[in-house]
Amino acid sequence: MKKYSHLTISLIAVATGLIFAFLLTLLTGKNPYDLLTALVRSMTGFNLQNIGSFNITYVLNWFLNAVPIILTGLSVAFAYRTGLFNIGGEGQIIAGSTAAAAVAILFDLPPVIHPIVCILAAALAGALWGLLPGFLKAYRNINEVVICIMMNYSGMYFCSWFTKRFLPIDPNTNERTISILKSAELPQVFTSTTSQFNWGFLVAIIGLFVFWFIIEKTTFGYSLRATGFNKEAARFAGMKVERNITLSMMIAGAFSGIAGAVLILGIYKYGRIFTTFDNYGFDGISVALVGGAQSIGVFLAGLLFGLFKAASGNLQLFNIPKEISELIQAIIIYLVAIQYAITLLLNKINMKKNKNQLENKVEGGNTSCN
Amino acid sequence: MDYAIEMLNITKDFPGIRANDNVTIRVKNNTVHALLGENGAGKSTIMSILFGLYQPTSGTIKVKGKEVVIDDPNVANELGIGMVHQHFKLIDCFTVTENIILGMEPKGKLGTIDIKKAAKRVEELSKTYGLNVDPNAKISDISVGMQQRVEILKMLYRNAEILIFDEPTAVLTPQEIHELMKIMRNLIKEGKTILLITHKLKEIKEAADECTVLRKGKCIGTINVADTSEEEMARMMVGRDVNFSVEKGEAHLKENILEIKNLCVKDVKGLPAVKDFSLTVRAGEIVGLAGIDGNGQTELVYALTGLCKAESGEIILKNQNITKMPIKKRLKSGMSHVPEDRHKHGLVLDFTLKENFIIHCYDSSPFSKNFVLQPKAIDDYADKLIEQFDVRSGQGKNTLTRSMSGGNQQKAIIAREIDRSSDLLLVVQPTRGLDVGAIEYIHKRIVQERDAGKAVLLVSFELDEIMNLSDRIAVIHNGELSGLVYRKDIDENDLGLMMTGSMKKVEAL
């Protein structure tokens, strides 16, 4: 049985998702060309139906949407490499958001330093939120998924209480804090555009590099991977498996926490009182899955899902229901999840091809036994 | 004589490698036909072709004289070909019958499963072929040998005429192996045909009528088993003369390396597994620990390596009490360990070969500098071990360990553990599931280590291995030391008595 690379399978999944989406728009009486226009515009800024118009904002918004889910994707991928499933991204993001907002409002620091301190605080808060599930998994073998889900809710309620209790609330709405200090904001990269695209993208790039470096290049990453692949063998080789599991979950939490900070400092610019989840953490699961838990894969998958997020506005503008983009995402995730089936299918196709060739050969009298 | 299966001039190419090169196998009706070859000789490929998992690049297959195209396992099933896999495909919490009918459940009224009818048929089959299987037992409650018979029943239930056994004895105890051979004969008597894949010559000698030998993808020949000696078959398989007995000189004993004093260990259920066990291993000798599986060997080894803690007693390694030391420290203070379960404990199968070589020392110089791995040092080290220990794999040091043959996986572990040049070499079941060539090599290396002045503790369930390698033999029964004798003073019979606890003899202190 021939194996296919993760990339091949992901590309097939994406193509299938798009074909389905086009067929579905056709079936629902919408114009598939509008779908194409919306997607192309969200990617390139060019409007196919109004040649000559170009708006860089759309391209920047694409990247803007990719940044948080790349970070949460790294979070899920990091835990996954140690054999853990981090479904606690939501709680970690909320913890990170709250910590970042607190530092951004309560401390007066010089620019550049201020956002960095905010991000570090958010990483710490996210790591703290990953500590408990990691610790319980490592030392008590309690399923991390259950603890993570509980931590999501306790994160939401605790941070909501914390914000209301300790941070100055915006009197107009009572639903968020006052604006963060100007010095803590992640400034726009291109101030001449209307996109909120900010220096948070640099954080994501650094995150990708750090992920790759830790996992692939360091001894710590080596022992994490060994633990992830085969806990028993790692223990046997004298590695500190329990410590690895706890640390891995904390680092995963830190990535999600940073995602929260980037959202607060770059987009919202105020502290939020969460009443529901934003789903960035759950998006991270899809990104990590489609990205094969590899640094470069998470980057590409983050861009892909970021595009679908960013395209939502354009799709609706061109009268395509926003559910279409969700549908494409669902199909992609589904197909990647059942990649074994795709492999099987490809093998069948190849086998048929080979058989045909074989038969052709037989007709040509070319069979040789030696 | 009619042929049940004929695979004629089969060639199978994979990218970059020819797995089968013009192989011809003809299996006569109503016989046991063995397929002999080392790991990697192309046995599994040819069987996968017969079972419809692969398509041959060229060649033809005939079943009962008729040419067929098998492009799907279902086609193989329809042709009456059934396979008993090496790793059983059973659902633990189902009963025997439920497992057997899985996928072709007999429907009763209203579409319900008529389990009673099925159970009756299973019982009948079991009786006919002397399988002695209780159709209502749960899989999790029956022994490995019984599970294998369930797999056989599964094939019979599906009316298979031709049964392929893939390394059937790898997981069985000697008694179970004997039982299986009897069952095979029964099957033949009832008109079935058997294709037996193995590399164990003894079994072929015992059960098979004819034998086709494969080497490096090529068909070496088909022989009549009765007329051929084991040595002859081994030579055909390996391509040179094979030495069954291990050559070794006198042991030169030196200082005590490992001292186990009154050790008590509990098993996972909290019951005493090792009881007041004392043993000393000196530099320059091989001490073989014999015993029937499940008599406390595993717990003893776990306690020595630190995977579980000792209840009481002491473990002294080179005059240092290591009883409470963490694993890493024990390894560092002079212990090498070839574990019993190489997939679970010995290797990270999803790592490359070179990554597996550094599993103990990844965090020390020269493989690590300031917590960063040093790829150059790792590559060089891997190249060195691969060359020294003749570890063979598709892509050298970058091969995914999972894709390597069992023998080469074991060689990789041996290479890693021996190269650490620890004073104590703890070897558990080092040759399980390996072919003759690999066994010979590994035995040679173990003796070499002894001669180099290392202390070797060999734990094995194979009596031959213990008898061949050991200078002294310790016997464990029910967690207690029931025998400690010099190799030269003992025969298999007495050893067997000690293993079952009917005799106690501790004299070679």
Added chain:
Amino acid sequence: MKKLLKVALAAFMAVGLTACSGSGEKDEVTVAFVTDTGGINDKSFNQTSYQGLVDFTKEMGYAEPKYIESKADADYIPNLTTFADEKVDLIVAAGFKFDKAIAAVAEKYADQKLLVIDVGWLDAGKYKNVQQAVFTEHEGSFLVGVVAALKAQELGEKTVGYITGGDSASMLKFYAGYQQGVWAVDPEMKVLYDNANKFDDVALGKTLAEKQFAECSVIFHAAGGTGNGVIEAAKEAVLNGKEKWVIGVDKDQYEEGFYDDAKTKSVILTSMLKRVDVAAYNAAKAVAEGTFKGGVVTYALKDNGVGLPENNPNLTDDITAKVKDFTQKVVDGEITVSETPVTNAENPNTTFTGSTSQN
């Protein structure tokens, strides 16, 4: 496979070309709407505000207004910007969550006309093209407070209930007016207060309503989707033979209160209307007529910005008449309704202990 692709592509192109030529003429006034995460069919202010724009385009004979639904709070600015880039004449958004996004977009697009509903605190001097529509919810709530108290008296009770979805300043206006309305009828009547802290938790709404219904028979909910749970609880109680009533919010919720199969009987006593559709319609109309202006526009009782529905099948003539009297008094300024509620510490007849947020 390749063939199929070619055919499909050709089809896209063909349809695409025809689609291109069909876009609208430029002299139409174009309006567009951005929802919050509740979506366009939220049966609440997104839907109602958008309806105002639909009314406008229908009247003018234009195409239906476009809208974009936001998936997350972070989408507000990009979605508003999308319409601004399309050079839409008026962009409308409803809800206080939009305040910062509207301000940010107004800053980038100084000429873009924007209407934001329920926001009244943006700097009118700075954002000249932003109209901020606010409502005197306290006045409307005052009237339903009167209704609740009268109904309670009719049933011989001395307690009425109130369930909210949040306790921001704008939400507290509802409770403030409600208290005063109740006490205008009977100063000794007890006014319960419960905060679900959520606008989308039906189950929680139901639980809170069941709790309050143990003490009273009329509840006013200002809780969006959470309020559907309150209505649910009332229906269940009525079907079990008790007499329980709910006062709806924002729009006439009479139809949501049907509890019989024939859809003739409703648990909705009346509703506190907030005419966000009027605000949206007025702004669009003003753009068309060239009279659009920025700054805060207040929709009060006297402007029909808030109030009761025209038809209230569940109100007796007596109550209707009394409500009319009170309406006149508020319109005439004879009664001034305060925007801040009284706490339990100040008047033991309320269970409200203050906002949970620290200010």
